[in-house]
Amino acid sequence: MKNRKRLVAVSTVVIASLAFTALTVPAKAASEINVLMVGNPQMKDLQTLTAENFTKDSGIKVNFTILPENELRDKVTLDVSTGAGQYDVVTIGMYEVANWAGTGKIKSLDSLVAADPSWNKADIFPSMINGLSGTDKKLYAAPFYGESSMLMYRKDLAKKAGVTIPLRPTWAQVAAAAAKMNDKKNGIAGICLRGLPGWGEQFAPLTTVVNTYGGTWFTKDWQAQVNSKPFVDAVSFYVDLVKKYGQPAPTQAGFTECVNGMAQGKIAMWYDATSATASIEKVGFSKHVGQFGYAYAPVVKTKQSGWLWAWAFAIAGASKKESDAWKFMSWATSSKYENLVGEKLGWAAAPDGKRASIYANAEYKKTAAAYSDVVLGSLKAANPLNPGVQPRPTSGIQFVAVPEFADLGTAVSQEVAKAMTGKQTVKQALDKGQKLAEKVAAKYKK
Secondary structure, eight states, rough: HHHHHHHHHHHHHHHHHHHHHHHOOOOOOEEEEEEEEOOOOHHHHHHHHHHIIIIIOOEEEEEEEOHHHHHHHHHHHHHHHHOOOSOOOEEOHOOOOOOOHHSBBOOOOOHHHHHHHHGGGGOOOHHHHTBOOOOSOOOOOOEEEEEEEEEEEHHHHHHHOOOOOOOBBBBBHHHHHHHHHOGGGGGGBBOOOOSSTTTTTTHHHHHHHHHHTTOBBTTTTBBOOSSSHHHHHHHHHHHHHHHHEEEEEEOOOHHHHHHHHHHHHHHHHEEGGGGHHHTTTOOBBOOOOOOEEEEEBSOOOOOOOOOOEEEEEEBBTTTTOOHHHHHHHHTTHHHHHHHHHHHHGGGSSSOOSSGGGGGHHHHHHHTTTHHHHHHHHHHHEEEEEEEESOOOOOOSSSOOOOOOOHHHHHHHHHHHHHTTTTSSSSHHHHHHHHHHHHHHHHHHHH
């Protein structure tokens, strides 16, 4: 009898303990994914909006890692190439897709897109789809925002300096304007041009200058051209312009530093990504909203010279959370998300450049009236297959679509940075670059 009472007592304690555990431990923990992103303003906006919108609706927690562009590229390459699987979703662009598509390093999105008609693939610009697809015609990344490049300038400062910026300027006209708008007394640089070493930092804009000067990294049959006259002329012009009228400490200035300088009134002109409008026209971030003018990418020998790029999301090949990863990517790259940003943060901040529908949105059109035509025109005119005056061995406007270019472009940019600081001449820098380029070319000549 005593044993029976003891058994009942123990059973009561066990049941009570189980009941307490059930009350204190959730039946099922929320899903989690890890996302690695570049630290651009649009991505930081995405981070702030995710928990209260995507996670709240889906139950999927998103752990973000946000890094500057050069650091991001290194970390993405390491994680994806080694199959480490630390991240489920990574931020990449057309260069990475060209090199990783079909290798298993990133997953094809075709089946996920086909099962998700709400994503509306037909709304994405064909240039974005083509640039993020492999030679097998499969889609490997979803564009978060698309961009070309253009000239941005302060209309009030141009007027004060007696300068008129044409809609389609030449680089000679830009240099003349920079000289007149340069105002060291008031801490305003005539122009900002990226000098921070890195193939995707310094050489994104600089390669477009090389293209329009008639230069190229390689001829169609893989002859290195880094110390050819057009290449040297283009880099000499760029270095001379930034040394005379550019931002302070030019070799420390990348996209982030230039966009901050422009928004804070320290820069009169800036040649860079069309996506920069999301920052310089953003109320609360920029001190000069509504005071900017916009023009097409400056030229010399070509009719146009704007680049083509998309910051996009891809699913790492080693990820075990493909379904949850796509749910996040589908939401972040949707027109629904663009509308959310427009309503919450203002339409200037919307990640545009990828979907046709946003350019038909009345609210967006009203906000973007000063620049949307130039952005659209630049996106349509960009030609990755023929960006200069001669045939190329690969596609790409501001890059060469081979794996070796990342190291090559970065190494040459470091030499150019030394020329910017007066440690060597541009010719000396590019002679060193030529030797590096010849090593890459030798591999492909075979």
